[in-house]
Amino acid sequence: MAGIESIIHALKAYKGRTLTLMEVCGTHTSAIMKHGIREHLSPHIRLVSGPGCPVCVTPAAYIDVAVRFALTENHVLVTFGDMMKVPGVNGDLYEARSRGGRIKMIYSPLSLLDLARENPDTTYVMAAVGFETTAPVYAMLIKKAREMSLKNIRLLLAVKTILPAMEAILEAGTVDGFICPGHVSAILGASVYEPLQKRYNKPFTIVGFEGPQLLSAIHDLVQQAERGVSAVHNLYPSVVNHQGNKKAQALMDEVFVPCHAWWRGLGLIKGSGLALKDEYGDFNATQEEIKEDGTLKGGCRCTDVITGKINPNQCPLFGKVCTPTSPQGACMVSSEGACGIWYGTGRTSP
Numbered sequence: 117m118a119g120i121e122s123i124i125h126a127l128k129a130y131k132g133r134t135l136t137l138m139e140v141c142g143t144h145t146s147a148i149m150k151h152g153i154r155e156h157l158s159p160h161i162r163l164v165s166g167p168g169c170p171v172c173v174t175p176a177a178y179i180d181v182a183v184r185f186a187l188t189e190n191h192v193l194v195t196f197g198d199m200m201k202v203p204g205v206n207g208d209l210y211e212a213r214s215r216g217g218r219i220k221m222i223y224s225p226l227s228l229l230d231l232a233r234e235n236p237d238t239t240y241v242m243a244a245v246g247f248e249t250t251a252p253v254y255a256m257l258i259k260k261a262r263e264m265s266l267k268n269i270r271l272l273l274a275v276k277t278i279l280p281a282m283e284a285i286l287e288a289g290t291v292d293g294f295i296c297p298g299h300v301s302a303i304l305g306a307s308v309y310e311p312l313q314k315r316y317n318k319p320f321t322i323v324g325f326e327g328p329q330l331l332s333a334i335h336d337l338v339q340q341a342e343r344g345v346s347a348v349h350n351l352y353p354s355v356v357n358h359q360g361n362k363k364a365q366a367l368m369d370e371v372f373v374p375c376h377a378w379w380r381g382l383g384l385i386k387g388s389g390l391a392l393k394d395e396y397g398d399f400n401a402t403q404e405e406i407k408e409d410g411t412l413k414g415g416c417r418c419t420d421v422i423t424g425k426i427n428p429n430q431c432p433l434f435g436k437v438c439t440p441t442s443p444q445g446a447c448m449v450s451s452e453g454a455c456g457i458w459y460g461t462g463r464t465s466p
Contacts, residue, residue, distance in 0.1 A: 117216035120328045123335045130158040130338060138424050139339050140278060141167035142452025143325060149461040151327030153334070161338060164424030165454035167281050168297050171198050172422060172446040173409035174274050178245075179204030182272060185241040185401065186217030193272075195229060195243040198219045198450045201443060213254040225250075226258045232266045236386060237447045240270050241401045244271040248303045249276050251390055252364040255371035258392070258399050270401035273391060276377055279308060279390035286316045290424050293319040293337040295330070298352055305360025308351040319346040322356050371396055373415045378408040378445055381419035418445035428458040435459060 123444040132299040139145055146166045148154065154163060167173050179202050186193035186209065200209045213219045227241050244254050254271060261269045280298050284293055296309060302324045309320040323333035329351060332390050336349055348357055377389025417431040428434050428447065440456055447455035
């Protein structure tokens with residue numbers, strides 16, 4: 117592999133056709149900003165953020181259902197902190213709490229086990245949002261709850277799988293290559309990207325989160341594009357192997373089954389969600405289909421941000437009426453949302 121100085125020189129000097137490269141993961145977006153990666157790139161290399169922030173793609177209607185459980189007698193809605201400000205159709209979880217809703221923020225879903233055992237008359241509804249990185253933990257929670265004969269734990273599922281979303285973006289034809297999500301890849305393995313790479317003839321590079329690693333990944337994608345070839349390259353072998361984490365995969369396969377899922381800003385993507393298998397159906401908080409109506413507040417362009425059509429600061433609301441304290445769209449809510457990251461780092465130029 118070329119030295120980092122020669123990589124930086126090559127990326128700055130690139131004058132080929134304009135390439136649009138997508139970092140799928142919100143943590144990668146944050147790392148790119150933190151390390152000033154964009155300042156090392158030619159104007160002909162365009163980095164865009166993808167739909168890899170689970171909070172950002174959770175339908176507004178899901179938040180309304182979560183609010184309903186928080187306001188239900190003898191129920192507690194359990195959630196990660198970054199879900200609290202996500203706007204639903206009719207308010208958010210902070211507003212629900214001000215109306216008397218019972219909401220508990222946690223760091224680990226497994227902490228529900230002690231809560232449920234100690235408070236058998238209270239039903240704990242976990243706002244189960246995430247990708248393949250958190251799905252094994254939710255599966256473990258359900259398995260342990262059954263082993264402990266706990267009847268008062270439910271999952272309000274909005275778990276997504278990243279590959280169908282990446283395929284939807286490839287179908288749109290707006291991306292020339294992917295910086296693959298490092299944490300998800302650790303679970304799934306490098307091999308899962310090969311069918312998409314072969315079908316669409318686009319390069320996929322898996323990488324970690326340090327500045328030199330990210331520059332190497334971008335250089336790799338640019339080199340592949342220049343040569344007119346495509347492959348799946350794993351530049352994160354210390355964490356990601358070819359087949360992934362088999363134990364985590366088996367745990368997901370035991371508890372979940374693929375299903376169609378609604379994504380905020382993207383609509384329905386077939387086979388992109390996880391549902392509980394019938395034998396674990398008694399842990400399901402609701403049987404209703406939670407749809408995304410596609411409604412965004414006037415002028416909000418979250419959809420264009422998460423599909424790579426624009427950068428956050430090209431949205432007319434960005435930094436004006438839409439800020440982390442007053443988010444108009446879900447991309448501004450989370451610390452891993454593209455708009456929130458751009459705002460937090462003071463990024464104002466495209």
